[in-house]
Amino acid sequence: MAAGVLVAVIAARAIHAQSPGFGVGHAPSPEQLKQIDIDVTPDGKGLVPGHGTAATGKDVYTRRCETCHGPTGKEGPQEALSGGKGSLATPKPQKSVGSYWPYATTLWDYINRAMPFDHPSTLTPDEVYSATAYVLFLNGIVGEQDVLDETTLPKVQMPNRNGFVSDPRPDVPLKRK
């Protein structure tokens, strides 16, 4: 017990030191890692080979997305994907991919990991690129024939890229009567 506490204290304080070695765990195989290492970051790391345009994405969107998000991404019934440009500082802000999302890579990542809602992880990489391109096209961010792939997607500039600030709280006076 005392030894366990001591080890935990050492572990907490000396993270870069040599491992005390509890002798648990095993190294993942490259295949295992590839299967679960699915996140895509703003620099494009994590994107897989593939490509798509809004033109190819229209078909994917109609088949797999439109039921929930509406013909132009505004109608719902689920989350709005387009519209709301310039609305964030008004009494009726509309947060959409075009008006709010800061990174295009996040859209690819989310479609890839979570969409469609009831059949996640069933789109091919080309379908994910295509659906991403179509949603960005609905927002006027890319052209209909612009090709999105591992190189071009991270370069897409989102309108609200600089719209986020860090947490300033506590944001009210500490003491009160």
Added chain:
Amino acid sequence: MQNARSRSRRRFLGLGAAWSAALVACRGKSVAPPVEPKALGAAVSPYGSRSKYEKTARFFNQNTKVPLEEASSRTPLHDTYGIITPSSLHFERHHSGVPEIDPSVHTLTVHGLVDRPLVFSVDELKRLPSVSRIHFLECSGNSGGEWRGGSTESDVQRIHGLTSCSEWTGVPVATLLHECGVHPDAAWVLAEGADASKHDRSIPMSKIMDDAMVAYGQNGEPLRPEQGYPLRLLLPGWEGNANVKWLRRLKVMSQPAMSREETSKYTDLMPDGTARQFTFHLEAKSIITRPSGGDTLVPGAFCELTGIAWTGRGTIVSVEITTDGGATWQQAELQKPVLRIAHTRFRLPWKWDGKETLLASRCTDDTGYTQPPLPELIKVRGMNSQYHNNGIQAWKVASDGKITNGNRA
């Protein structure tokens, strides 16, 4: 006391508690007096269940366009006691339903900026030095309906039921990272679940090394499936959705992943159109849970005022209660021991004088922060913010004793 205790039964009878007691008394011999059972009771059983007379339950709205796999259910704060929430009544918020996971095949992978990526089985994690701590969990959207002048919801469960408190048991994440050997440029850890949408959040390394836990136990037994069985991340005092359930992966990174949940969803929109990001802490908050919205008070009858207070920044040091709409505040008694980053039960004896009034509580934590009135938060954050409402909740007592949401404009 009665006025608060038998609310649902009174609703069914359509009578005040005092009147129903008087009715029973007046019926005399026509009603058999209550007797203790004489027959043999039930035999022992492998897993306990509550009395058939107890019906309190989580609340969720079924008439909504939000799929129930992506919905939330709320803890009946009015009908829970002390500081521990029964696991069966812990609030829920899922993003793609509750997955069914076999713990014998589930693993946690730690990789990224480490010397040795490692895969841990659930059994291996249970062999490591463990910790048990009592902490609340609150959804950042809790009480969110109050921003726009007070929600139409009337009771404490519907308004504030997205907070619960449990004893959690698990392994410090620092222990696991030490096993893997973290690179000097590591600054964030991406936590990812095994649910259908692979819910993921980026967590600063400082929090991970401070007190983050991979939890497998809740209130003395394995986590409930709704709470992440078999493994979840626990970040004491930080917004619920960052405490990733069904944890399958921790990836050490130099930058945040900028996932959908930490960009487009759990961010706080300010009046100038910018949005606060990575607003993790849940600030000091308290609510009177009994009596509260939906109860009816009896003039002159004793009625304990009780509720819970909590803060994600440390420990609650005081709770004050006003029974006169904020003109005066009295110190409530705190249930000991007062635990860090945990629900703190408070109590104050009281009798209602029969006059219309407002009841409210406010708490102060050990950073010196006192729970603010909601208008102060709105003054700073505007009306478009919907998360992190820790403003004071007022309960309005009408002259007929009925209690409703006192925040409503």
